[in-house]
Amino acid sequence: MDPLVHSFKTDISNIELPSQFNYPFYYQPHELAVLAAQQLQAYLEQQYQWFVANGTQEAGKMFGVLVVQDEKRNLGFLAGFSGKLGGETTQEHFVPPVYQLERVDQFFKQETDKLDAVTKQIAALENDPVNIQLIADYNAKAIAQTESLEREQERIKAIKRERRRLLKREKAVMETEAFKSFEARQRQLSLNNNFFLKEYEVYLEDKIATLKNQFESLQLELENLRSKRRKGSLWLQDWLFDEYNFLNARKETQNVKELFKNRIPDVPPAGTGDCAAPKMLQYAYAQNLKPITMAEFWYGPSPASKVRSHGNFYPACRSKCEPVLEFMLQGLDVEDNPLLENPAVDKELDIIFEDEHMLAVHKPAEFLSVAGKSITDSVQTRMKAKYPNATGPMIVHRLDMSTSGILLVAKTMEAYHHLQQQFLKRTVEKRYVAVLNGHLEKESGFIDLPLRVDLDNRPCQLVDFEFGKSARTRFEVIERNDHKTKVHFFPITGRTHQLRVHAAHVDGLNAPIVGDDLYGTTDSRLHLHAEQIIFEHPLSRKRITLNVPAPFDFTA
Incomplete structure (x- = not known):
């Protein structure tokens, strides 16, 4: 038997097979899937390099089991993991990624090495003591410049307020012609103040011009590198998606970008196709194995944000897996989506x-x-x-x-x-x-x-x-x-x-x-x-x- 099809270690001869494949987004795991999951968890407990402090895999992870039947009607199960395990896309005991490993891994590593080199350039610039001091000096000078300008603006505003009060008082006691002359002098003083304020702003800008140019030059260099990394990452992700060609039970093939074409968003999220469920189904179809039932469970510590409990079963994720699994399950007799059934029938308020x-x-x-x-x-x-x-x-x-x-x-x-x-x-x-x-x-x-x-x-x-x-x-x-x-x-x-x-x-x-x-x-x-x-x-x-x-x- 295929080395990745694991035999059950317990007697399953009296367990009845499910009449339909379970709906992956809402299900109760079948007894066979539970036994397969328990067997996989026992295997994981013996892998001392994972899920321990300073191990190659400290964080918890989603795993999956797919019970399959070969052409001789022998039962076994496949095991899969989502994303990477121990920093690697492939591990002994588990099904491989959807894409062709030999073709993709070498090129992908070359391109990720290039992106890593850009990341190192960014880190070198950000951590350079000279640049750290430059940023600190510029920020301090810019704040001081702003505060100086704001103080001068407030001083001139106060003068204007006092000038308006003075004009109001003098208008009440001065002759008309004398007041016009007085008002003209005050208007000129106001224009002088405005001119001084503009000149003062230019003076403050000139004081930090050299420092500002150095700061902006550094920021431009960093932004260009970040843009290069961002564009390279998007290009690499798009190239990689060209390699994700999924099979279904009818042996039809569909590329992941086509599966998302008429959806919102119409671009697959990063990591699409790397979950346990599509990897296990892909391997089963490629090896002429019939999927019987499937389940996914969390193993290891809970993440900081999501609610994940060690050993608990969970449905497949929707944003990445729903379009993919909708295609991959075509040709299988799958349970109806229970979420489309009205649970309030015969219930009263x-x-x-x-x-x-x-x-x-x-x-x-x-x-x-x-x-x-x-x-x-x-x-x-x-x-x-x-x-x-x-x-x-x-x-x-x-x-x-x-x-x-x-x-x-x-x-x-x-x-x-x-x-x-x-x-x-x-x-x-x-x-x-x-x-x-x-x-x-x-x-x-x-x-x-x-x-x-x-x-x-x-x-x-x-x-x-x-x-x-x-x-x-x-x-x-x-x-x-x-x-x-x-x-x-x-x-x-x-x-x-x-x-x-x-x-x-x-x-x-x-x-x-x-x-x-x-x-x-x-x-x-x-x-x-x-x-x-x-x-x-x-x-x-x-x-x-x-x-x-x-x-x-x-x-x-």
């Missing part, structure tokens, strides 16, 4: 409060707050159908589709604006109840982790202290058992997936919410419920408190 201005509903889990791209059934569409004479958007705030709980709905535009302002000013008090996978030691606390969307894997969010939006949550422990913790969450801000990320992230509570299929592991449902809300009624201005108990239990 219970009205827990209503008057002529507004109402509040209990939204079940797996029910959209507003219509999505593929599924239109939502709280918003049902409310508009139920109240055709209502004005305004109606939905004042949102809950994640998987989160159950109280949702406020406005019947009039006036009520909508009043309620919306309360959310914007954060005067609405919200309390969520959640069950976490993990034992929290602290009784209460505060989480402050800024969030932004993961551009490679929407709708997931990631922690980003540079570009993320402020996201703050207070929590209190209600109850514990050996494996789980029940908590109250009090969100101060209302970012997408805020409570889910704050619970799961290693710098948050490091305990994902039970049933979180994005940041933890799946269960019967997401155990997160918006159980209480306190707000001001849009007409009476009275504070109203609404409660709906959580529809899930806290059990061991």
